[in-house]
Amino acid sequence: GAGVSQSPSNKVTEKGKDVELRCDPISGHTALYWYRQSLGQGLEFLIYFQGNSAPDKSGLPSDRFSAERTGGSVSTLTIQRTQQEDSAVYLCASSLPRRDKNIQYFGAGTRLSVL
Template sequence: GAGVSQSPSNKVTEKGKDVELRCDPISGHTALYWYRQSLGQGLEFLIYFQGNSAPDKSGLPSDRFSAERTGGSVSTLTIQRTQQEDSAVYLCASSLEREGADTQYFGPGTRLTVL
């Protein structure tokens, strides 16, 4: 594809429900990142994948958050037992590789609203 895609674009859920957010990186990009942008805030790093492994999970805010990546491509961010403070835009980015390219290309994001 031409760029990073994410789905769904919007998700409204009830407190306590689980949600899954999907990211399709640019073809050939080995590095994938998840960020969260709360209202009026800058982007907050969540997790980084190199291939299918996640060497840096330091940004995940709680054990309700998890992510996986399969086949070195698509990634899914799962939030269990959602809380109202999880409401934010979740952005995914990819880059060619960690060492060779710092430029991260972002997807359009998923706006999550927890009622």
């Protein structure tokens, strides 16, 4: 079946503009995650959605970052008033957690460049 789909694959924006990144998880997966990969920082967790529960936002770096997941499926990560340090690859993953097993599958990412 289809994997995790992210769009756009590349996004170039000017400092101060807002951007929206989209993630379409694997069908049937109840959990969805956003991570960020930047030079010098490695792969960092941003936010996690599980079903209808309140999301775990503990990894969001500032209040300029927000995310929502509509209908338990597609998710949008929004970055307001982008800064140059927001330049990174934003990766989305999904999974179907079981009691002792939770395998995450990743999309190809969105490469964000803030000029």
